[in-house]
Amino acid sequence: MLQIRNLTKIYEGGVKALDDVSFDVPDGQFLAVIGLSGSGKSTLLRCINRLIEPTEGQILWNGEDITAASQEEMRRIRRKIGMVFQHFNLVHRSKVITNVLAGRLGYVNPAWSLMNRFPKEDLAKAFKQMERVGIADKAYQRADELSGGQQQRVGIARALMQDPELILADEPVASLDPVLAHSIMKHLEDINKQDGVSVLCSLHFLDIVHRYADYVIALNEGKLVYEGPPKDIDDQKFKDIYGRDAERVG
Amino acid sequence: MKKSNDKKASPWKSIKIGLLALLVMVIYAYGFQITEVNLEELRSEKRQTSLKRVTRALAKPDIIEYDQTEQIINFPIYIPCQADGTLPVAPGHAASDPFLIITPGCASPGETVQVEGFDFAPNVTGPVRFVPGSDVTNIVTLGRDVAETDNTGHFILSFKLPERPSEDVQYIRASLRKNVGSPHFTQTAKDTWEKIIETVFLALLATTFGTILAIPLSFLAARNLMKPVKSPLTSIALSMIGWPLGIYVGFIIVNWVGSMSTALHTNAWLALAVAILALVLVWMGIRWALPQAEVNSPGRLIRFLRLGVILLCVVVGFFGLFQFASLVMSVGKSLTLTLGPFGFLGNFFFQSGDIILVITSSLGALVAGGAVSSFLSRMGLQATEKLPAGGVKIINLILTPIAVATILVLLGQLIEWLYQIGKPFYTLWGPMITGVVLGLALAIFCKAKDALPTGMVIYYITRSVLNGLRSVEALVMAIVFVIAVGIGPFAGVMALGLHTIVSLAKLYSEQVESIMTGPLEAIQATGANRLQTIIYGVVPQIVPPYISYTMYRWDINVRMSTIIGFVGGGGIGFLLQQNINLLNYRGASAQMLAIAVVVASMDYISSVLREKTI
Ligand SMILES: Nc1ncnc2c1ncn2[C@@H]1O[C@H](COP(=O)(O)OP(=O)(O)O)[C@@H](O)[C@H]1O
Numbered sequence: 108m109l110q111i112r113n114l115t116k117i118y119e120g121g122v123k124a125l126d127d128v129s130f131d132v133p134d135g136q137f138l139a140v141i142g143l144s145g146s147g148k149s150t151l152l153r154c155i156n157r158l159i160e161p162t163e164g165q166i167l168w169n170g171e172d173i174t175a176a177s178q179e180e181m182r183r184i185r186r187k188i189g190m191v192f193q194h195f196n197l198v199h200r201s202k203v204i205t206n207v208l209a210g211r212l213g214y215v216n217p218a219w220s221l222m223n224r225f226p227k228e229d230l231a232k233a234f235k236q237m238e239r240v241g242i243a244d245k246a247y248q249r250a251d252e253l254s255g256g257q258q259q260r261v262g263i264a265r266a267l268m269q270d271p272e273l274i275l276a277d278e279p280v281a282s283l284d285p286v287l288a289h290s291i292m293k294h295l296e297d298i299n300k301q302d303g304v305s306v307l308c309s310l311h312f313l314d315i316v317h318r319y320a321d322y323v324i325a326l327n328e329g330k331l332v333y334e335g336p337p338k339d340i341d342d343q344k345f346k347d348i349y350g351r352d353a354e355r356v357g
Numbered sequence: 358m359k360k361s362n363d364k365k366a367s368p369w370k371s372i373k374i375g376l377l378a379l380l381v382m383v384i385y386a387y388g389f390q391i392t393e394v395n396l397e398e399l400r401s402e403k404r405q406t407s408l409k410r411v412t413r414a415l416a417k418p419d420i421i422e423y424d425q426t427e428q429i430i431n432f433p434i435y436i437p438c439q440a441d442g443t444l445p446v447a448p449g450h451a452a453s454d455p456f457l458i459i460t461p462g463c464a465s466p467g468e469t470v471q472v473e474g475f476d477f478a479p480n481v482t483g484p485v486r487f488v489p490g491s492d493v494t495n496i497v498t499l500g501r502d503v504a505e506t507d508n509t510g511h512f513i514l515s516f517k518l519p520e521r522p523s524e525d526v527q528y529i530r531a532s533l534r535k536n537v538g539s540p541h542f543t544q545t546a547k548d549t550w551e552k553i554i555e556t557v558f559l560a561l562l563a564t565t566f567g568t569i570l571a572i573p574l575s576f577l578a579a580r581n582l583m584k585p586v587k588s589p590l591t592s593i594a595l596s597m598i599g600w601p602l603g604i605y606v607g608f609i610i611v612n613w614v615g616s617m618s619t620a621l622h623t624n625a626w627l628a629l630a631v632a633i634l635a636l637v638l639v640w641m642g643i644r645w646a647l648p649q650a651e652v653n654s655p656g657r658l659i660r661f662l663r664l665g666v667i668l669l670c671v672v673v674g675f676f677g678l679f680q681f682a683s684l685v686m687s688v689g690k691s692l693t694l695t696l697g698p699f700g701f702l703g704n705f706f707f708q709s710g711d712i713i714l715v716i717t718s719s720l721g722a723l724v725a726g727g728a729v730s731s732f733l734s735r736m737g738l739q740a741t742e743k744l745p746a747g748g749v750k751i752i753n754l755i756l757t758p759i760a761v762a763t764i765l766v767l768l769g770q771l772i773e774w775l776y777q778i779g780k781p782f783y784t785l786w787g788p789m790i791t792g793v794v795l796g797l798a799l800a801i802f803c804k805a806k807d808a809l810p811t812g813m814v815i816y817y818i819t820r821s822v823l824n825g826l827r828s829v830e831a832l833v834m835a836i837v838f839v840i841a842v843g844i845g846p847f848a849g850v851m852a853l854g855l856h857t858i859v860s861l862a863k864l865y866s867e868q869v870e871s872i873m874t875g876p877l878e879a880i881q882a883t884g885a886n887r888l889q890t891i892i893y894g895v896v897p898q899i900v901p902p903y904i905s906y907t908m909y910r911w912d913i914n915v916r917m918s919t920i921i922g923f924v925g926g927g928g929i930g931f932l933l934q935q936n937i938n939l940l941n942y943r944g945a946s947a948q949m950l951a952i953a954v955v956v957a958s959m960d961y962i963s964s965v966l967r968e969k970t971i
């Protein structure tokens with residue numbers, strides 16, 4: 108159970124990216140975060156694993172306050188939260204297998220990992236995850252030799268390596284064509300339904316939201332403007348979320 | 358509005374341009390004056406002849422020579438003619454031997470006579486000189502003309518007699534030199550070869566050490582890596598105290614281990630056994646104390662045990678390192694004696710052992726300093742997180758003055774050591790009191806739990822030191838190191854190495870600052886700690902630019918190492934300068950040629966490598 112309480116983020120320049128946001132994510136939920144670009148979706152996701160320090164508010168994760176965690180505790184918390192990015196964020200010059208193994212960095216002993224030594228079980232696990240997303244044959248290629256869809260699958264495999272209880276996906280399909288987008292979303296759905304991992308996914312297209320999400324929250328200029336199941340987004344709500352001039356297509 | 362104003366040609370603008378042109382002219386005129394631009398001098402007779410001489414010498418580098426035999430023939434002459442008209446008696450000669458004929462047989466001083474040679478070796482040259490006094494064997498000669506035989510061994514030339522009148526017979530000597538045998542390298546060429554090798558290796562060592570040390574420094578000088586590094590005051594104060602404390606303790610322990618090791622070191626086999634045993638022990642200890650992965654964090658007892666084992670491992674490791682070093686040294690020494698021409702390998706081992714010995718002591722001290730300081734600062738961090746603000750404030754009030762005072766007193770002692778002021782008020786009590794006051798102020802005015810930007814402080818300090826040192830030319834550094842470690846290539850290596858460190862660290866850090874942040878963020882999100890983030894997120898991105906900058910620096914170092922000898926830093930520059938000072942331009946020419954060849958070929962090699970790696 109993830110509980111967000113009165114979360115506010117004000118950037119150094121004074122931009123209020125999140126404004127008193129509160130919501131809950133029950134275990135096993137597939138939650139979509141929607142909103143215009145610049146509405147604060149990325150900021151919200153990054154506050155949850157504290158890649159960005161929230162200015163105010165609380166984030167409770169199974170009852171533990173993430174915002175109050177020490178650096179040491181943060182390492183332990185982060186390794187249970189996988190993250191998938193719009194631009195995949197792979198280390199281009201590293202091999203696929205190294206990128207996937209990087210998902211274990213929160214678990215392995217730092218001293219060994221600095222010398223690129225991972226336990227045998229982790230290596231086996233890495234191949235299992237790569238097989239699951241269908242890129243096992245690419246293991247020893249450089250990450251930047253892969254296509255966009257393949258790179259995102261490496262990103263998912265990396266997140267899976269963390270044995271996550273929660274996956275934060277920041278517009279995971281925004282840089283992919285529609286066909287690839289569905290294949291990536293299906294992987295996330297599979298992880299959510301099969302493994303019971305909660306997924307917090309920011310999305311652009313409402314059809315994808317309707318197809319995959321159990322529940323939706325919408326942000327507009329940092330404020331929570333909608334919370335509910337996807338089917339309840341009617342034309343009025345749509346205009347609240349995307350602004351008065353927005354046209355609903357399809 | 359403003360635009361149209363700009364376009365209009367106003368008289369004011371023209372005046373400004375005119376003034377500017379005038380100013381530029383004045384600047385250049387002054388520049389001509391103080392740099393003594395003077396083409397008149399270049400055109401003067403004296404300069405022209407010496408320029409010609411030097412240029413010709415430079416065109417004939419002293420690289421290859423033949424062994425020579427000399428055919429020396431003396432021929433008598435009266436200067437001036439005898440009163441009775443007698444002419445000197447031509448010396449007899451065997452049928453095939455060369456001989457000279459001088460016509461006329463006598464002449465007044467300053468007159469020109471004709472010297473003709475027969476039956477010399479074909480196509481050889483050599484000087485024709487006047488031998489003053491009546492002693493044929495006199496080696497002092499006057500005047501000089503060059504004879505050149507044709508392919509029948511005959512030459513003819515006009516020789517101007519010097520103003521040396523004498524009653525007795527005097528001589529004219531032709532000494533023609535003939536090359537015999539096959540060509541071989543001159544001594545100059547051999548010396549040049551030896552020094553050019555020294556030059557290349559000087560550059561190699563300087564580049565290697567410089568690169569290795571520049572890498573960690575470049576991380577400290579990268580804003581994007583250092584900005585997020587923040588720690589609370591307690592932690593900073595404790596780590597400030599930890600450094601000197603750890604260095605002191607580490608130094609004592611390592612020296613103690615070192616003396617134990619020396620006491621034990623009796624024979625090579627024992628040393629080898631001990632070194633291997635130490636390695637095995639350390640390996641086993643580390644395997645036990647640092648398990649590869651751990652799902653649950655272990656209990657307190659286990660953690661203490663582990664810490665103890667790791668400390669023990671470090672001590673044993675240093676012991677093994679000392680043993681290893683002395684082993685390498687003794688092996689090196691015996692190899693030097695037995696390997697003959699490959700004795701340099703032995704010397705390499707010996708010196709490496711010595712380097713390990715010297716480095717181990719300081720390394721041990723530094724490692725201990727770093728370990729104690731990071732341990733203490735972690736304690737400080739935990740205290741800050743666990744204790745209430747009031748408690749932290751009290752701890753800060755105690756620790757910060759101690760920390761700042763310690764650092765200032767150490768600085769004061771350094772100044773005392775450097776300048777020998779001898780007044781404890783300035784170097785001991787003053788800094789101590791200032792430190793306590795500053796520390797108290799800091800502890801009072803900082804909120805107890807605030808995270809202070811330690812990273813940025815380290816960043817600015819590193820940057821300033823790098824910028825300061827970078828502005829000192831490598832040649833100037835070489836002069837300093839020549840004073841410190843004596844004339845020779847070692848001083849050159851130190852100077853070039855230091856300059857390489859500072860300039861590469863700057864270039865490298867700019868690369869670190871321009872990496873993609875996405876992968877970094879992704880690695881961080883997995884729960885990786887800072888060091889892991891650097892190894893997995895930063896390092897792969899900076900490898901190509903690091904390689905290309907290292908190559909670029911290698912080029913610079915090869916060039917620099919050719920001239921660093923001018924100030925005593927070893928390498929070929931020393932020889933070049935010596936030959937220029939001795940006016941031995943043919944020798945200098947050989948060295949310049951060598952420099953050109955080496956620089957060009959290294960340039961080529963590095964450009965090929967660069968293409969391969971990127
Ligand atoms: N590092 C930053 N510094 C200052 N402002 C930022 C920073 N990152 C994002 N912002 C601002 O915060 C707001 C929310 O941004 P973001 O969370 O990236 O929105 P979204 O992901 O929905 O497009 C935007 O107005 C953006 O300009």
Ligand SMILES: [Mg+2]
Pocket residue numbers: 145148149150278
């Ligand atoms: Mg975004």
